[in-house]
Structure formats: structure tokens, C-alpha cells
Amino acid sequence: MKLLILLMSVLSAVESFAANAFLFTTFKGEHSPMTEQIYFAVSKDGFNWVELNGGEPALVSQIGEKGVRDPFLLRSQNGKKFYLIATDLSINLNGDWKRAVRNGSRSIVVWESTDLTHWTEPRLVPVADAEAGCTWAPEAIYDEDTSSYLVFWASTSMSDDYSKHRIWAARTSDFRTFSKPFIYIEKPSGVIDTTIFREDRKYYRFTKNEQSETISMEVCDKLLGTWKEVPDFSLAKLGGYEGPESFQIEPASGSNPATRCLILDHYAKGQGYQPFITRNLAGGQFTSGEGFHFPFRFRHGSILPISHTEYQQLETAYGKTKK
Secondary structure, three states, X not given: OHHHHHHHHHHHHHHHHOOOEEEEEEOOOOOOOOOOOEEEEEEOOOOEEEEOHHHOOOEOOOOOOOOEEEEEXXXXXXXXXXXXXXXXXXXXXXXXXXXXXXXXXXXXXXXXXXXXOOEOOOEEEEOOOOOEOOOEEEEEEEEOOOOEEEEEEEEOEHHHOOOOOEEEEEEEOOOOOEOOOEEEEOOOOOXXXXXXXXXXXXXXXXXXXXXXXXXXXXXXXXXXXXXXXXXXXXXXXXXXXXXXXXXXXXXXXXXXXXXXXXXXXXXXXXXXXXXXXXXXXXXXXXXXXXXXXXXXXXXXOEEEEEOHHHHHHHHHHHOOOOO
């Protein structure tokens, strides 16, 4: 009975925020120390986005490399806490990309909050292997099979002279203590920027191939199962994109399938995130999204569904949004 009550409580919390509004966490680039920090934007429909805090960073890291990129925000499984994790990296302050690949941080930066407006001080948490050259674009997803979070990121390794990135992973229950890291995705060429979500009892995974500069789409029943590429993924040959992220704009209703957005950072042309829409996720059929408005060039970040109350709290805490 207690388990049933807990399950109903979690489902109720999910339903309360699933379609009300969205919070985008991102960074602005390496133009200054402050553009490699955390920025917030909100939307009531997933299409029209407005920035918070007058366009200034909502969160700033002065630890590690004193810069943060690729933020990922998730709600805890019980719905009572939020974890924001990010790459510990400042290209503006700490040198070139070659150094970042071979001699970068082996930690991620972690913030916690219970309401999205009051945050703990950031902390550095070592997660990568001792031979890792970097720890990039961390993300996390709750694994019901193990009742823990699977945290994953991209690292190079001294073992092969930092020749390519692999996706590594570790488990945690509190984002303070992590299991021993292991290789999660191994491909013939380097891979970075993996994102994973669950829909219709299946896991979907999008990853950037560093050699072809394209995005792959895979599906699996379990996080540590045998992943298979979606054969007809319509964006498979689209080049010059990275940082895939996805969110559901509208849930399924009656005979109408869910509407999901996949955003890809068009880094090759410096255009930031570009949206693609699907109503056939399992078939991998996406079309270019229309009617989206971003207040600035969103970079690699994440989207969190939030409630109307959370939207109002964010607007109050960080000032009125720009119109």
C-alpha cells in the first residue's frame, strides 16, 4: 500500500508540470567569462521563449575552471529536488581546445534546488576515469531497473593518446557519490553529446558522431540493453549539428500522437539551436520546426517541463521576462 501511494504521488507530480510550461538552461558562448555561465529562459508553449534575469547569468561558477557549459537540469525521481549538472570548462579563461581535450577537468559542476529559485553553492564532483582528458556535456536519467541515476558524459583517454571521445557513465543516488565510471558508448569514431529520454516504454538516444558531424538516433528497452539505430531517421545525414536535446510539446490525445521537438545546435554556421518536429517518434520522422522564437542564440543546454506555479516563481525570482 505504501509503495502504491508513493507511485501515485510521483505520477501526480509528473502530471502537474508535464504540459504547463518549460525552463531552458543554456550558456552563451566563450566571448567573456560571464557568457560561459548558466542562463535561464522560459516558455508557456515550447515555441515562444523569453529570457530571465535581464539577460544576465542566473547561476555563476567560480570553482574549478570558473566556467560552465552544456548545462543539464533534471527533476528528481520523487519530484522534491532539482539537480543541475554542467561541464567544468572555460575556454575564455583557460586556453585552447587542444588543452581542453587532453588536460581538462575530470569533474562536473553540480547545483541543487528544491524550487528552481534557491540554489546551493556549486560543487565540483569528480566522475571521470583517472586517465580521462576531459568530462564534457554531462546528462542524467533515472534508471528504474536499478533505482539510481545513470549519469553519462564524453571523455577522451590517455590510453589511446586522446584520439577520440567515448561516452562514459556512472551511477549515483545523490549526485555526490558516484560509482566507478565505465564506457557506455563505444563507436569506431568519436562520439559526444548524448541525450536520452523515455517515451512509450522505450528509451530513445541521440548522439553526435564527431567524424561525420551527424546525429544518430537509437532505441532500446533498457538503458544498458542492446541499442539499435532507427533505420529511417530522417535527419541522419544532416551535418554540422551537435548538442541534441528533446522535449514533448504536446502529449498524445485520443487518436492524435504526441508532438515532440528535437533541437540541434547548428554550430557549423553559428546559428545555435534549430528545432525539428515529429509526430512519429518511433519512425524517426522529423520536419523543420516553424513558429519558434528564441530571445538569443541558445547553445547546448536542456529543457525541463515545469508547472504554472514554478513558472511564476521563476519570473518573480529572476525579474520580469523581456517581451
